[in-house]
Amino acid sequence: MDGADGAGSRSGSGPIELSLAPNPKPKAKTKRSPSPIIPGRRESGELFDGSMQIPSPKTTVRESHKVVLFYPAGHNPLMAKSEEKIALWMEQLRRMREMQYAYHKKFFHGLYFFLVLVIGCLLWDSPVSLALVPLLVITAGTQSCFYLHFVDFARIYARFVELRLNKALGKSTLVGSEIEDLYFYPVDAPKIGGFVPSAPLRFFSFFTLHWVVLWLSLAAFALWRLLPMMGPCGRSYLALLGLWGGVNLLYLVWFFGCRNAAKQIQSRLERSTKAGYGD
Numbered sequence: 001m002d003g004a005d006g007a008g009s010r011s012g013s014g015p016i017e018l019s020l021a022p023n024p025k026p027k028a029k030t031k032r033s034p035s036p037i038i039p040g041r042r043e044s045g046e047l048f049d050g051s052m053q054i055p056s057p058k059t060t061v062r063e064s065h066k067v068v069l070f071y072p073a074g075h076n077p078l079m080a081k082s083e084e085k086i087a088l089w090m091e092q093l094r095r096m097r098e099m100q101y102a103y104h105k106k107f108f109h110g111l112y113f114f115l116v117l118v119i120g121c122l123l124w125d126s127p128v129s130l131a132l133v134p135l136l137v138i139t140a141g142t143q144s145c146f147y148l149h150f151v152d153f154a155r156i157y158a159r160f161v162e163l164r165l166n167k168a169l170g171k172s173t174l175v176g177s178e179i180e181d182l183y184f185y186p187v188d189a190p191k192i193g194g195f196v197p198s199a200p201l202r203f204f205s206f207f208t209l210h211w212v213v214l215w216l217s218l219a220a221f222a223l224w225r226l227l228p229m230m231g232p233c234g235r236s237y238l239a240l241l242g243l244w245g246g247v248n249l250l251y252l253v254w255f256f257g258c259r260n261a262a263k264q265i266q267s268r269l270e271r272s273t274k275a276g277y278g279d
Contacts, residue, residue: 089164089165100158141193144211145194162177185205190257194208
């Protein structure tokens with residue numbers, strides 16, 4: 001009888017058996033394990049059975065480097081905007097520090113390059129090579145100042161970015177620019193090349209004087225060897241050399257002493273801060 005009833009119940013026909021036993025407790029729903037992800041559809045999040053898998057923050061960061069930020073539900077847009085600004089400022093700061101390092105490296109490479117050329121000309125000891133030595137000395141000084149003005153630009157802009165980051169973070173976290181002013185030379189101070197009259201005992205000023213004396217000594221030695229060979233033409237050569245050297249010196253004194261370009265940069269950065277671009 002039970003078998004017939006069971007068969008009838010399974011086939012959909014026959015009487016329905018009623019039980020007076022208490023209703024069993026509903027079974028707890030078992031958590032469905034996630035279906036495996038198809039390798040070809042991993043990026044889209046589509047599962048093997050066609051459903052969609054919602055990625056977790058850990059999965060997103062671990063499996064894809066293309067995702068920069070993962071915003072969960074209820075994320076504050078203002079906080080996200082602030083985080084994006086801080087990330088952009090950090091990138092700008094990194095670029096300025098890389099630029100500063102690169103032109104420091106170029107500065108020393110240029111010094112060694114011109115020093116090798118000058119020594120080679122002195123060893124050659126011909127009128128032409130000796131006449132080139134003072135010109136190379138002038139060019140070496142101007143080239144070094146050219147690299148220095150890139151370093152100053154990087155320091156000025158890096159200081160601006162550090163101020164913006166400290167304002168956003170609410171504390172003086174970044175103090176690199178302040179330490180550079182104290183240890184190397186104040187970037188806002190007038191100078192002649194690398195020599196700072198307001199801080200003559202800084203090692204940077206002493207280093208500049210060291211190379212100036214070295215270059216002038218090599219040029220003087222070349223002239224001492226050259227002028228007896230030139231005869232009456234020596235006066236004309238000295239006049240042209242003095243004119244060329246004077247033009248370069250006057251320009252460097254004007255550029256680094258008046259600091260017109262640096263003041264324009266500083267004024268532009270201050271206007272951007274007042275306009276709200278730096279906040």
